[in-house]
Amino acid sequence: MTPPEPVETRTTTPAAGRSAQTATLAEIAREAGVSAPTVSKVLNGRADVAPATRSRVEELLRAHGYRRRRAEASRSPLIDLVFHELESAWALEVIRGVENVARGAGLSVVLSESAGRLTPGRTWADQVAARRPHGVILVLSGLDESQRALLTSRSIPFVVMDPAGDPGVDVPSIGATNWQGGLAATRHLIELGHTRIGAITGPSRMMCSRARVDGYRAALETAGLPVDPALIATGDFHHEAGYRQGLELLRRPDRPTAVFALNDLQALGLYEAARELGLRIPEDLSVVGFDDLPVARWVGPPLTSVRQPLTEMAEAAARLVLDLGREEAPVATRVELATSLVVRSSTAPPPA
Amino acid sequence: MTPPEPVETRTTTPAAGRSAQTATLAEIAREAGVSAPTVSKVLNGRADVAPATRSRVEELLRAHGYRRRRAEASRSPLIDLVFHELESAWALEVIRGVENVARGAGLSVVLSESAGRLTPGRTWADQVAARRPHGVILVLSGLDESQRALLTSRSIPFVVMDPAGDPGVDVPSIGATNWQGGLAATRHLIELGHTRIGAITGPSRMMCSRARVDGYRAALETAGLPVDPALIATGDFHHEAGYRQGLELLRRPDRPTAVFALNDLQALGLYEAARELGLRIPEDLSVVGFDDLPVARWVGPPLTSVRQPLTEMAEAAARLVLDLGREEAPVATRVELATSLVVRSSTAPPPA
CATH class of the missing domain: 1.10.260.40 (lambda repressor-like DNA-binding domains)
Incomplete structure (x- = not known):
């Protein structure tokens, strides 16, 4: 694995905003x-x-802020792709996007899972340093200070896709317009005539969840509707949470007539809760998801969802990390791709 | 990427059934x-x-049948995982299984897609030879003669998971008991009282599809029921085929009262066809899938399906390839893991 020593002893141009590199x-x-x-x-x-x-x-x-000089020749033809967790068709859409760009560039994709931790382990960073990929894409996860330093000193560029936390302004990242998506989902329900609209959130440490909830709130407030904290349930983006929190919300005497589930898996859990309680979708309950995974089209009734262009986001992240590796100044290091509401059959006016 | 030359000039013990290696x-x-x-x-x-x-x-x-000697030290800490196509949650279950074993062994997983071809391209084999993984797992795809020779000469072991074709007796492979699964699915429908049972197959070049269809036929024949070729539609394991062929089958004047969809995605397509024609599941039509992906539990009604232990199969494939790399004689080089019927709400007695 270890290449013949292409010893790089020269200093690099310091990155903007960093102190100049001082040591060889x-x-x-x-x-x-x-x-x-x-x-x-x-x-x-x-x-x-x-x-x-x-x-x-x-x-x-x-x-010393040491940085290896660009050393194209000594890089392995690999891109590292790290997931917070490898679950749901969500991950697959992302893998496909990175694969598309990698294949075009003659690179292979190394897949890792940080196994539920939001930063991958130390061993992982050592492995990456040893295999010298062209770049690293982190999905819904981040790097700690020492991991960043390690990659930076090896001139291995990295990009965060859909950052879980707040990655800092100098960390290149690709996301989607989550706030706009939350706004559009909720406005759609308001326009249908709903006034009691619930939400099942993702984990509060994930910025994408916070942004969607804020969009939901903004839609209610700008329509002059009250935001009822009792109708906002905390989920975790998994099916089970949608089911469990769905049962809670739907058993309330003043149950909502519509729920924004914040992702598709939770929407499917909510479907199950509604079935169990004998509530029909959309006659008794309207449901909006987020992501627009393939399954959204296939369930009965087909799910209205906010489409997140996951494959395109992953492609953009892969292109960005390769640009960074070529030391081409990218157009922007924080890109949000547009979301769009896809209306299907799970939403209708509230019951009379 | 290229390691310092650990030149291996010695001959290896010839594999059983091969001619002895003659050249250094x-x-x-x-x-x-x-x-x-x-x-x-x-x-x-x-x-x-x-x-x-x-x-x-x-x-x-x-x-000369040259084989590099086992050279643990010069291997990269990688396992190659190659998919026929990266679609559906199916692939994710497999990735997760390989990740589980790789992580335990301190290895990372390199993912490739043969992009619809049933054997990956020549460039791919060169890349694998250059990166020297501990082994290669091929999912629903195979290797041509020259690719096999290339990997063998580098002592890079490989295992085929769920072979698409007929990989030959000397190719280590992991599969599931597809024939038994097809038999169990169809017997379940017969026991409910169905006599007109349709099937939507996968591609005929895939052995797993052939085995499932044969199990379906065997169930009908052993129950003394006729096998009606008009009720066996050719699909391709995708949702769209289930929908399209489902419409065809269900529009027949003598339509089947139950359909074995051969995989879950086709079953979901069939759900859509039934909805479009106003047929209720399971009252008017019983449906059985195959795979038991997570989505089978989530759809309405929850889908009766033949569970294929995909994650366990992938784990077994990864362990087998690592055993082969250690030159430990594996217990068996063709393993089929058991399938099992999971009965949910999509199957019921036929309409009176």
Whole structure:
């Protein structure tokens, strides 16, 4: 796995807003009291470096803001794609988008799952440093400070797709217009005549969920309707939460006549809750999802949903990370692709 | 990407049933009229070898049945996973299984799509040879003769999951008991009292489809029911085919009262066709799927389906390929995991 040492000892142009890089690889070696090839081994993620030496070198690399020069030739023909969790057809749409761009560029895609943690583990970062991909795409997850430093020192660019947290203005990211989508979903229900409109949210630490809820609130407020906190249930974007919170909402004496489920899987859970309670969709209950996964068209009744262009978002993320690797200044490092409401048969005027 | 040359010039123990390996790397070099490092470059997938030289060397490697010795240390910590096509939640279940085993072994998964071709392209095989994964898992696809030779000469083991064609007895493979599943699905419908039972098949080149259809036929024949070719429609395992062929079947004057859809996506297409024609499931039409994807539980009515343990199959495939790489003799190189019928609400006695 370790390539012959293409030792890069020259400094790079400092990134805008960062302090200029001050040390060469040789200087870092001197300061750490090791040889230049040892520093190079650390950079290449080789295992044959003592842990103490390694952390001393990593520390100095970070302190000096060391960046390897662009080294196209020594990169592996890979793109790393990291998921928060590999669930639902959602992930598949994203994989397909990254595959499309990777294939066109002659690259293969390495897939990892951060297994529910919102930042992938330390071992992961070491593996990435060792395999030297053209770039890293993080989906619904982020990097901690030391992981960012590690990738930056190896000049491995990264892009966050649909950031879970707040990645910071200097982190390139691709998202969708979640707020607009929440607004459009809720306005559609208001225009049909609904006034008691519930919502089942995603996890509050996910910005995409917050943005959708804020869009929902904005639609109610601008229509002069009250925002009833009792009708906003906290979910987690999984089917089970839609079912469980759906039962709660629908068992209320003043139950909502419409619910914005914030994603399609929760909408399907809500379908199940409605079936169980003998409520018909859309006659007794209108439902709007978000994502517009293929399954939205297939369920009965077909689901009205806010389409999120997941494949296109993933393609944009892959193109952006490759641009960054070529040190081409991208047009923008924060892009939101438009969402659009797709009206099907799960929404109708409220029962008289 | 190219590792320092860990030149392996020794012969290997010939595999059972193969002719003994006769040539060392040095002998192949001599015969090809090139240096040993050049042969080594070809084995490592390096680009800096003239195409003519390269094909001469490949030809000799193949002719001599050359096999690199096990070279654990020089392998990349990767497993290659190749899909026929990256569609439906089906693929995700498989990815998850391979990820589970890979993570436990400290490996990452490289994902490729053969993009509808049943064997991945030549470039793909070169890329695999160059990145030297611990093994390759092919899903619903196979390898041609030269690709097999290429991987074998590099001692990169491979396993086929759910073979599309007939991979040959010496190709390690993991599947499910498709025939038993087709039998169980159809017997369930017969026991409910149905006598006119249709089927929507997958592509006839896929063995899993053939096996399911044969199980369907066997159930009818052993129950003394006629097999009516007019009730067997050819599909392709996609939603659209289930819808289109479903409309055809259900518009017949002697329409079936039950349909075995051969996979869940076609069953969902059939749901749509039934809705369009105003037929209720299960009152007017019983439907059985195959795969038992998560969506089977979520649709209305929840779908009776033959569960295929996709994640477990993928885990078994990953473990098998790693065993082969360690040159541990696996218990068996053709394993079929059991399917089981999951009865939900889409099946009922036929209308009176």
